[in-house]
Amino acid sequence: MTAVSLSGVDKSFGEVRALDGIELTLGDGEFVSLIGPSGCGKSTLLRVVADLEQPTAGTVEVAGKSAHRARLDQEYGIAFQQSGLLEWRTVAENVELPLQVHGMARAERRARAAELLELVGLADFAGSRPSQLSGGMQQRVAIARALAPSPRLLLMDEPFGALDEMTRERMQAELLRIAGESGAAVLFVTHSIPEAVVLSDRVVVMSPRPGRITEIVDGRRPRPGEATDLAPDDVEDVRESGAFFSAITAVREALRKGDAV
Numbered sequence: 001m002t003a004v005s006l007s008g009v010d011k012s013f014g015e016v017r018a019l020d021g022i023e024l025t026l027g028d029g030e031f032v033s034l035i036g037p038s039g040c041g042k043s044t045l046l047r048v049v050a051d052l053e054q055p056t057a058g059t060v061e062v063a064g065k066s067a068h069r070a071r072l073d074q075e076y077g078i079a080f081q082q083s084g085l086l087e088w089r090t091v092a093e094n095v096e097l098p099l100q101v102h103g104m105a106r107a108e109r110r111a112r113a114a115e116l117l118e119l120v121g122l123a124d125f126a127g128s129r130p131s132q133l134s135g136g137m138q139q140r141v142a143i144a145r146a147l148a149p150s151p152r153l154l155l156m157d158e159p160f161g162a163l164d165e166m167t168r169e170r171m172q173a174e175l176l177r178i179a180g181e182s183g184a185a186v187l188f189v190t191h192s193i194p195e196a197v198v199l200s201d202r203v204v205v206m207s208p209r210p211g212r213i214t215e216i217v218d219g220r221r222p223r224p225g226e227a228t229d230l231a232p233d234d235v236e237d238v239r240e241s242g243a244f245f246s247a248i249t250a251v252r253e254a255l256r257k258g259d260a261v
Contacts, residue, residue: 001028002064003153003185004049009058011044018044020210022058028152031179031186033196033203033219035251041211042189043157049187050078050155063152074102076153077146077184081161083138085130085145092117092126095144102149109148116144119178136167140174147182154179154186160195172199173235193255197247198238205254215254219247 002025009022018041026032034042047053048060051067062070070076077098085094092113099109117123120140122133130138139159146154159175160168172195179186190196196203200219207214238244 002026003028003030003062004187005059005061006045006049007059009045009048009060010056011041011048011053012056017210019048019055020212022211022213024204024213026153026185026187028185029179029183031176031188031199031201031219033188033190033200034206035190035193035196035203036206036211036255037208038191039209040206041209042206045206045211046155046157046187046189050076074098074149075151076155077149077151078155079139079142079146079157079159081158083130083135083142085138085141087130090126091122091128091130091133091141094130094141095148097145098148112148113144116147117141119147119181120144120174134167135163136171139163139171143175143178147178147184150182151184154182154184156186157189158191159188161191168195169235175199176235193248193251194239194244197244197251198235203247203251205251214257217247217250217254 004026006022006024009019011019022045034045036042044053048055049062049067051071060067063075065073065075089097092110095113095116096109099112114123114126117126120143122137122140125133125137130141133141160171163171176199188199197219203217203219204213205215205217206212
């Protein structure tokens with residue numbers, strides 16, 4: 001099954017062309033990162049998939065539906081660099097919010113929130129306010145909220161960009177675990193080459209504006225059936241492997257070539 005299908009996608013803002021001829025598919029459960037220089041259209045592409053921006057040309061499908069229909073049907077969850085939690089709601093109430101908006105009964109949404117907070121390791125903080133949590137914990141709540149409708153797709157725009165390096169590395173491992181357990185595909189925007197490589201099945205390299213896909217590099221997330229001793233969420237061992245450094249070099253070279261396009 002295909003979680004996302006993009007065909008001939010262009011996006012312009014007036015005279016400024018942000019995206020040019022984007023062709024990309026994500027399979028169910030696949031983790032794909034977008035990387036490229038600032039202003040290359042990574043976030044714009046994510047917003048087009050999310051139906052927050054309309055493409056100037058081309059087609060966008062999510063879970064076999066138009067992006068608009070997929071948004072209405074809650075086929076995707078989304079998380080940004082800032083967690084966007086509501087301070088006047090408890091952690092559990094923040095997770096429940098998308099379910100409440102769509103009319104789910106109180107008992108059902110409370111049960112779903114409890115399940116998700118257990119998944120992200122925050123069951124003991126269900127009654128806390130966001131300000132009582134660390135930055136990394138707030139991002140885990142945001143991920144739980146994005147997962148609340150059981151989406152087939154997670155859209156993530158630099159969700160760990162504001163975190164310190166140690167917290168960021170812990171969150172990368174957490175995200176791999178959560179994505180694996182939820183089964184959701186992930187489209188992930190980052191400026192960090194090591195982050196893209198360690199998390200992804202594939203790293204999509206984009207050129208300076210107008211954003212084009214110049215190369216797709218295999219990440220180092222272990223795949224089912226791959227001859228490796230590494231578990232899919234064994235991030236620390238991946239970071240110490242020779243294949244990890246080779247993949248980083250491949251992405252770096254692809255970015256340099258993209259700059260010359």
